[in-house]
Ligand SMILES: [Fe+2]
């Protein structure tokens with residue numbers, strides 16, 4: 001198992017989950033709310049698990065200046081803020097759709113950056129053993145039992161890089 005594969009797989013599931021929303025009858029707020037609830041939770045847990053497990057190792061091995069990491073934490077914040085906006089809006093309302101779209105766009109851009117920069121850099125610098133160990137840690141961090149211990153708060157990117165350097 002390899003953490004970079006698991007991150008890619010999560011990204012695919014996120015794209016699918018946004019795509020499912022496209023096919024829901026817009027008046028069916030019960031389904032929209034249920035589907036979005038799980039997706040919002042998944043987005044938060046995925047980002048927080050990356051911050052707990054992946055980015056400290058990326059920083060250590062392949063992002064010594066912290067540029068990629070700083071950018072990623074900023075993106076995670078943007079996704080979190082859109083998720084919060086959706087939570088504050090009435091499901092199915094214009095404001096809600098706007099917030100869901102903002103989360104989708106921020107997430108799509110961010111996943112592309114991880115897939116084009118962070119993950120390739122990590123594959124080039126991390127051993128197969130480490131990629132395997134982090135895969136187990138990443139999946140464990142996202143479990144129902146462990147996820148409540150993750151820090152899903154907005155973070156200052158500079159402070160994050162400093163704390164993990
Ligand atoms: Fe991320």
Ligand SMILES: [Fe+2]
Pocket residue numbers: 007011046050111114
């Ligand atoms: Fe990601």
